[in-house]
Amino acid sequence: MTASSAVAVQRVALFATCFNDTMFPEAPKATVRLLERLGISVEFPLEQTCCGQMFTNTGYADEAIPLVRSFVKTFGPYDAIVAPSGSCVGSVREQYASLATRAGDAGLSRDVDQLAPRVYELSEFLVNVLGRTDVGAYFPHRTTYHPTCHSLRMLRVGDRPQQLLSAVRGITLVDLPQAAECCGFGGTFAMKNADVSVAMGSDKVRHVRETQAEVLVAGDNSCLAHIGGLLGRQRAGVRTLHLAEVLASTEEDPA
Amino acid sequence: MPKFPSMARDGLANTQQRRNLQHATHTIRSKRATVVDEVPDWEELRVRGAAVKDQVLAHLDDYLVQLEASLTASGATVHWARDADEANRIVRDLVQAKEVDELVKVKSMATQEIELNEALEEVGISAWETDLAELIVQLGHDRPSHILVPAIHRNRSEIRDIFREEMGAVGTPAPDGLTDEPTDLAEAARRHLREKFLRAKVAVSGANFAVADTGTLVVLESEGNGRMCLTLPETLISVVGIEKVVPTWEDLDVFMQLLPRSSTGERMNPYTSMWTGTTEGDGPQEVHVVLLDNGRTSVLADEVGRQALRCIRCSACLNVCPVYERAGGHAYGSVYPGPIGAILTPQLRGTSSPLDQSLPYASSLCGACFDVCPVRIQIPELLVHLRTQVVDEHRGGRPSAEGVAMRTASWMFADHRRYEKAQRASTMSSKLLGERTTLGRLPWPASSWSGARDAPAPPRETFRQWWVRTHGSESR
Ligand code: SF4
Numbered sequence: 134m135t136a137s138s139a140v141a142v143q144r145v146a147l148f149a150t151c152f153n154d155t156m157f158p159e160a161p162k163a164t165v166r167l168l169e170r171l172g173i174s175v176e177f178p179l180e181q182t183c184c185g186q187m188f189t190n191t192g193y194a195d196e197a198i199p200l201v202r203s204f205v206k207t208f209g210p211y212d213a214i215v216a217p218s219g220s221c222v223g224s225v226r227e228q229y230a231s232l233a234t235r236a237g238d239a240g241l242s243r244d245v246d247q248l249a250p251r252v253y254e255l256s257e258f259l260v261n262v263l264g265r266t267d268v269g270a271y272f273p274h275r276t277t278y279h280p281t282c283h284s285l286r287m288l289r290v291g292d293r294p295q296q297l298l299s300a301v302r303g304i305t306l307v308d309l310p311q312a313a314e315c316c317g318f319g320g321t322f323a324m325k326n327a328d329v330s331v332a333m334g335s336d337k338v339r340h341v342r343e344t345q346a347e348v349l350v351a352g353d354n355s356c357l358a359h360i361g362g363l364l365g366r367q368r369a370g371v372r373t374l375h376l377a378e379v380l381a382s383t384e385e386d387p388a
Numbered sequence: 389m390p391k392f393p394s395m396a397r398d399g400l401a402n403t404q405q406r407r408n409l410q411h412a413t414h415t416i417r418s419k420r421a422t423v424v425d426e427v428p429d430w431e432e433l434r435v436r437g438a439a440v441k442d443q444v445l446a447h448l449d450d451y452l453v454q455l456e457a458s459l460t461a462s463g464a465t466v467h468w469a470r471d472a473d474e475a476n477r478i479v480r481d482l483v484q485a486k487e488v489d490e491l492v493k494v495k496s497m498a499t500q501e502i503e504l505n506e507a508l509e510e511v512g513i514s515a516w517e518t519d520l521a522e523l524i525v526q527l528g529h530d531r532p533s534h535i536l537v538p539a540i541h542r543n544r545s546e547i548r549d550i551f552r553e554e555m556g557a558v559g560t561p562a563p564d565g566l567t568d569e570p571t572d573l574a575e576a577a578r579r580h581l582r583e584k585f586l587r588a589k590v591a592v593s594g595a596n597f598a599v600a601d602t603g604t605l606v607v608l609e610s611e612g613n614g615r616m617c618l619t620l621p622e623t624l625i626s627v628v629g630i631e632k633v634v635p636t637w638e639d640l641d642v643f644m645q646l647l648p649r650s651s652t653g654e655r656m657n658p659y660t661s662m663w664t665g666t667t668e669g670d671g672p673q674e675v676h677v678v679l680l681d682n683g684r685t686s687v688l689a690d691e692v693g694r695q696a697l698r699c700i701r702c703s704a705c706l707n708v709c710p711v712y713e714r715a716g717g718h719a720y721g722s723v724y725p726g727p728i729g730a731i732l733t734p735q736l737r738g739t740s741s742p743l744d745q746s747l748p749y750a751s752s753l754c755g756a757c758f759d760v761c762p763v764r765i766q767i768p769e770l771l772v773h774l775r776t777q778v779v780d781e782h783r784g785g786r787p788s789a790e791g792v793a794m795r796t797a798s799w800m801f802a803d804h805r806r807y808e809k810a811q812r813a814s815t816m817s818s819k820l821l822g823e824r825t826t827l828g829r830l831p832w833p834a835s836s837w838s839g840a841r842d843a844p845a846p847p848r849e850t851f852r853q854w855w856v857r858t859h860g861s862e863s864r
Contacts, residue, residue: 149851149852151801151807153851154811154850154851154852155811155814155846155850155851156844156846156847157844157847158847158849158850158851158854161851162851162854165855177852177855177859179804179852179855179856179861180804181804182801182802182803182804182807183801183807185798185801187797188794188797188798189772190753190772190775191775191779191790191794192748192772192775192776192777192778192779192780193776193779193791193794193795193798194776194779194780195783196794196795196797196798197798199798199801199802200798200801200802203801203802203803228772282752282753282754282755282756283755285755286754286755286756286758286759287755313756314710314754314756315710315752315754315756317710317752318752319751319752319753319754320752320753321749322749322751322752322753323836323837324833324836324837325393325749325836326392326393326396326711326749326750326752327393327836327837327839327840328393328396328397328400329393329396329400329711329714329715329750330752331839331840331841332400332714333710333711333714333752334841358843358844359841361842361844362826362837362840362841362842362843362844363840363841363842365826365841365842366840366841366842
């Protein structure tokens, strides 16, 4: 950790995201374990709920606005907000401004402008803010990584997740063919256009199986639930794990 | 027309089409990537391309008046068309005045958009497409499924069959024993088309660009068939969308770099034809330009949506779109398929039909389209903008099941105590499931998930419950 960043991030909050909180608690738990191991004392404001992305992306902007307000209120006091989800961070950083404009609330717009740059996806926080690529993890498995669309093209996290994974001891990291192609989840797209979504996911699954990896890793549990749901239905014998779980994994406490 | 999801189902079921599409889009996609990577200032070019278009759109009225003046000064006749009917009537009258019952066409999206061929057919005029892929579509009584490669969904053997069965009925037949070798197919098309080129008195085209200060129309194509149409017939009628205007020749420079690399993956365009009005004794002696609105001014009025009019129809967004690749072009129910179609069609036509309401949802918002768009149209953002418009249009009426669900969920999420209560119901249900970690087939509406995917069973303890148990109920 560099001295300057240590000063900049005195108070770090975890945004668990509603989906992880309710359906995949292992990812935020791993995020907490990992950050605590790196010497960060992370806080979890209990007032947090949902970023509103599902509403925004389905066209329900008015329904998203109260969630923007509550997010800004909940996380306003923190220096950095970390979330184990590229897509929820994308919703805050890239979509809140236009929702605040729609609300016609200059105060909210100002709050959003001030808060949004302090919201980080996990790999961004580790690499950019903490200056770490080796987080001391141990994970002795053949693993492949799927870069989710919102991390890749909305947040532009680049190869930060791969840098972090490459530094994990014991790991065999194999390239995923056509990695940058969407898995077909897309929020309500997975329900509204279920056939196309499954067709896209099936191709992703085919590529995952080509790698002969034991474990598929990604930074978003929503995409993983979709790909994992297809892998599971095929009884493919591939585990899906969130990036945070792999990075939190140690010899004493393996994922 | 039915909604996108059900039209897409037909496309997904057509395995031959899916293979053809996958092969074609992946080939052109990697060609594009290679030639784009060669250009060191590509990002700068994109910004310039977008800026020229934005500048034009901001002063469209002035540039159109200027274009009309310079076209007229150079000997062309300008017509204005508010909508498809008006444009079709203008073209029909012009053709009928020439007392011909056929004409040749340069591939053009604008004429497809207004369904000109069909309108001409109604009055007994045959419009022959001369672009190879358009010819395949026309002979096959099919609809185009790609902006640039309308027959992209067809493979060689399908094309051979179409040529064999259909060419004879409308002109020079395919040679006996036609194979599916590309050179043989091209030769058959050449012979079939030559007869039409040599006979035609009238040609119809669109334009990729129209230069305001000189009145020059610019057409880019790959085969040279367009150039035959533009130079041989006596009368040329060009139907041009009003957003095609660019201020000066200098502005073309940036698009001449952006367009070929984005569309066909070529460094330079094979045939670029530019003509300015009429020249005595050379080329068409009568030139008519129909400037087409057909919804464009209403797109212009939408501050967010306006950027869709920057589109130069390169089709790069189609070739990278994972939804287009699988659903196929016909699923979009419009001449503009893929990501640009999903935004442009509902903007041009409005969102009153069920199909047009479903188009903005025909995307997973993966964002690949924006990355390749040479004029930086924020397609994902526009999709969300249009979804919001669709939802807003339905506010106030009888609430849909989805609307009710969304409002209830928003109310629940707005207060963490309500949210925690809902979570408790979820963990309770999990305790009833015993050791199961996934769920099988679920009732509607969750069935659209669980039809093909295992659904995860909710955990027994939420993250928040774990946090309170391990870290206490204060926030830390
Ligand atoms: S939207 Fe962009 S990428 Fe798509 S066809 Fe138009 S210019 Fe090309």
